[in-house]
Amino acid sequence: MKQTISIIGSGFSAMAASCYLAKSGHQVTVYEKNSSIGGRARQLKREGFTFDMGPSWYWMPDVFDRFFADFGKKTSDYYELIKLSPAYRVYYGIDDFITIADNLEEIVASFEAIEKGSGTQLKKFMAEAKSNYDIAIKELVYRPGVSPLELITPETAMKVGQFFSNISKDVRKKFKNKRLIQILEFPVLFLGAKPSDTPSFYSFMNYADFGLGTWHPKTGMFDVVRAMESLATELGVQFVTNANIEKIIVTDKIAKAIVVNGETIYSDLILSGADYHHTETLLDQEHRAYSEKYWDSRVFAPSSLLFYVGFNKKIENISHHALFFDVDFYQHAKDIYDEPQWPAEPLFYANFPSVTDKTAAPEGMESGFFLVPLAPGINDTEALREEYFDKIIDRFETLTKQSVKNSIIFKESFCKNDFVSEYNSYKGNAYGMANTLLQTAFLRPKLKSKKVKNLYFTGQLTVPGPGVPPALISGKLVSELINKQFSEQ
Structure with a gap:
């Protein structure tokens, strides 16, 4: 039976869910508080420059392929992918950097050149990482987090020890060189936790990195947003922007309507792809499944200080993606997770999309995106932003041996x-809730409200976790639960 479904938010998980639900024959409307869709993956255009405002790494292309294949489509029906070569570069000092190639064979050779015997160790490590990837991405993450039994399979039974060890320990057993260790620990930062708090099983992120490579949609990550909007529209989904959700109306413990810009809009079911904590504040207290104490006790992924910069010249000695690890990696992690504060010496990431995409900047110019990971809930002022921009640009100039400030x-x-203001993000986190052992699968906030019928959630604070590929999966999982409910009515 055709049902009317209101979806709050238009991030990747919400849009994915909208496509699946529309395909099932439901009447779906997506309400977005901002003026453009995409959630954190919005686009910024200024003076001929174009920036992806949020996600900028295209990893796990197979997950995107699987999403579009569910609708009889291919990614190439909507956008062109470019495999980055090199994938990225990691800077440790002046004339001191490691370039990560676009294939495992060359990466193995690079490791071996730095630490004798590490090439062989990397091959073994990657074989295990691929095995974990096959189990996780092809099976486990497509389960809805309803029961701990979802994690018990013949394959995971053989790897149970990996859920009680951590990435940091595993890497150090095999590698001694500090730089190689940091490179292998870097991918799990996408999961929002320190490597020492991330179960060993998540080494599948290393396979996503070295095994599958780093890709770039031809004109940026917003290509994926456009593709999903196009698919959703083809399926009959309607999008409403500048639609601020003020309340979720519940009657007899059943979600009945949302209040949008003062107007009450009734529907058979409400799905929120907005921040989970914020969504619950739209409910009266008795209908909230999680307390403020619960949210405050969770481990959240970092917030970020981002800069979108237009340069009037081409920047030298850079790659599309670059990591600047010339300061203490572990002290910065401590400043995020253990003793939240602005780091005295911040690690940072720089992305120059115009290296690959000539439409990202006017001819002869460069678009630059800089990111400093920060503790969520931290004090944020304009003065601090300026101070930290000066810090990272000074180091960028030194490490890449050029002057850029005047450009x-x-x-x-x-x-x-x-x-907080743009996305209603809890404590201003950028990536959601971290995937620690006690925040994995069935231990994450539920896709289905425990207190209100016909109210569901999707996105990076629920199953399966942070990142764009998991967001697509989250949209699929919640749509399956919703369809199951409707079929049982």
């Missing part, structure tokens, strides 16, 4: 306060 046409910043 800046403009810069725009985005930090914790903006994550």
Whole structure:
């Protein structure tokens, strides 16, 4: 039977769910509080420059392929993918960097050149990582987090020890060189936790990195947003922007309507792809499944200080993606997770999309995106933003041996306060809830409200976790639960 479904938010998980639900024959409307869709994956255009405002790494292409295949489509029906070569570069000092190639064979050779015997160890490590990837991405993450039994399979039974060890320990057993260790620990930062708090099983992120490679949609990650919007529209989904959700109306413990810009809109079911904590604040207290104490006790992924910078010249000695690990990796992690504060010496990431995509900047110019990971809930002021921009640009100039400050046409910043105001993000986190052992699968906030019938959730604070590929999967999982409910009525 055709049902009317209201979806709050238009991020990747919400859009994925909208496609699956529309395909099942439901009447679906997506309500987005901002003026453009995409959630954190919105696009910024200024003075001929184009920036992806949020996600900028395209990993796990097979997950995107699987999503579009569910609708009889291919990614190539909507956008072109470019495999980045090199994938990225990691800077440790002046004339001191490691370039990560676009294939495992060359990466193995690079490791061996730095630490004798590490090439062989990397092959073994990657074989295990691929095995974990096959189990996790092809099976486990497509389960809805309803029961701990979902994690018990013949394959996971053989790997149970990996859920009680951690990435940091595993890497150090095999590698001694500090730089190689940091490179292998880096991918799990996408999961929102320290490597020492991330179960060993999550080494599948290393396979996503070295095994599957780093890709780039031809004109940026917003290509994926456009593709999903196009698919959703083909399926009959309607999008409403500038639609601020003020309340979820519940009658007799059943979600009945949302209040949008003062107007009450009734539907058979409500699905929120917005911040989970914020969504629950739209409910009266007795209908909230999780307390403030619960949320405050969770381990959240970092917030970020972002800069979108237009340069009036081409920047030298850079790659599309670059990591700057020339300061203490572990002290910065401590400043995020253990003793939350602004780091004295921040690690940072720089992305120059115009290296690959000539439409990202006017001819002869460069678009630059800089990111500093920060503790969620941290104090955020304009003065601090300026101080940290100067810190990272000074180091960038030194490490890449060039002057760039005087070539800046403009810069725009985005930090914790903006994550709160733009996305209603809890404590201004950028990536959701971390995937620690006690926040994995069935231990994450549920896709289905425990207190209100016909109210569901999707996105990075629920199953399966942070990141764009998991967001697509989350949309599929919640749509399956919703369809199951309707079929049983």
